Amino acid sequence: MTSASDDRREGSLQAPKRHALDWRNPEFYEEPALMTELERVFDICHGCRRCVSLCNAFPTLFDLVDNSSTMEVDGVNKNDYWQVVDHCYLCDLCFMTKCPYVPPHEWNVDFPHLMLRAKAVKLQKGAVKTRDKILTSTDRIGKLAGIPVVVQIVNTANKSGTFRKFLDKVLGVHPDALLPVYHSKTLRKRNKRLSNRNNNSAVPAGRTKGKAVLFSTCYGNYNEPQIGEDLIAVYEHNDIPVRIVEKEQCCGMPKLELGDLETVARAKEANIPILAKLVSEGWDIVAPVPSCVLMFKQEIPLMFPDDPDVVKVKQAIYDPFEYLMLRNAEGLFKKDFVKELGTIAYHVPCHQRVQNIGPKTREILNLVPGTEIETIERCSGHDGTYAVKREFHEISMKIARPVVNRVTQTGPDHYSSDCPMAGHQIENGLKNGKKPEHPISLLRLAYGI
Structure with a gap:
């Protein structure tokens, strides 16, 4: 007893x-x-x-x-x-x-x-700033900023000291914060041919069905489409057919961090039926940004625990490297690398760590011959919008300082984070002109594809 x-x-x-x-x-x-x-x-x-x-x-x-x-x-x-x-x-x-x-x-x-x-x-209570509502409207900003001609004006203005001082005064966006680059030729436009793909040649392995649908995410679609293209190239090199979700909205994470749960619910109503249908058709789901994966794995299921389609999506969505390691366990991950990567300072994002999947990115990169990984498990302090706000930017850089110091001490050939925004936060701390490289981009480099 x-x-x-x-x-x-x-x-x-x-x-x-x-x-x-x-x-x-x-x-x-x-x-x-x-x-x-x-x-x-x-x-x-x-x-x-x-x-x-x-x-x-x-x-x-x-x-x-x-x-x-x-x-x-x-x-x-x-x-x-x-x-x-x-x-x-x-x-x-x-x-x-x-x-x-x-x-x-x-x-x-x-x-x-x-x-x-x-x-x-x-x-x-109505106590949230207009700026915060604007910054978390990622789909709307991406569509507007990505209009041809407009995109050139936006990208040029965001690098202008004069404009950044104006943006600081009017909107409260810190002039020293790195702002994302926008693209008119988005990931979804570049890979429209993949939106209706229906491949039956997939080889299942373990929990994986062997074919993956890519939830491109706002950031992956509008700001760094190359990351999604690198993911597609790596997966197809490993005989994993990939298609693009034919229609998607923001996963809802920016609005969740604002406390705007009704908007999160509307995003869920737009995304979940489409994703659940794809799962029923035999597709797994991957997304290139850890926060988006976490949203479907944890936050939306905790908001809608009794929705069977939410549960279906939760069980079928993977971190990209988690998915590759599951394939590797069945002998289906290719190791025909042609290039060594040298030393990589690898930052593990918070929203990947809390998925409790283990260090899958590091495990995959360690399979590349001539590669040494310096793993950094500490918050970068970015959080999507926190680091760009006037009142929080300097604090965010203070939080990032231990990460930046580790990268500097390592003196790596590459530095990388699964969260592209965290990568740019490190870039902002380094101030040496060297750009971050996403782990999936480094893996493509190693394959020479």
């Missing part, structure tokens, strides 16, 4: 468990109840402080506590809680790698989803 304390100890040793997000419940948006829960969780975090090095949310909280009249959470003005919320960009690392009090522990701490609730309340 076990005691209640034994049960609690046993529960704390179990794998972290995520509860579904009760975002349709009106109580989810009640500010007094939110403040009560924030105080409870902040008090637990104050007594622990294991997460102080992860991001700026925790140092902000601990500074508020230490500078309060009581030096406890009860001495902090509740209006200052929003400062902590604003610094959380939902990387999920505290939940997945640090916090000892996550469910099934009785204290039931899910810091990222509590911050998500707070962001949703803030949005409903």
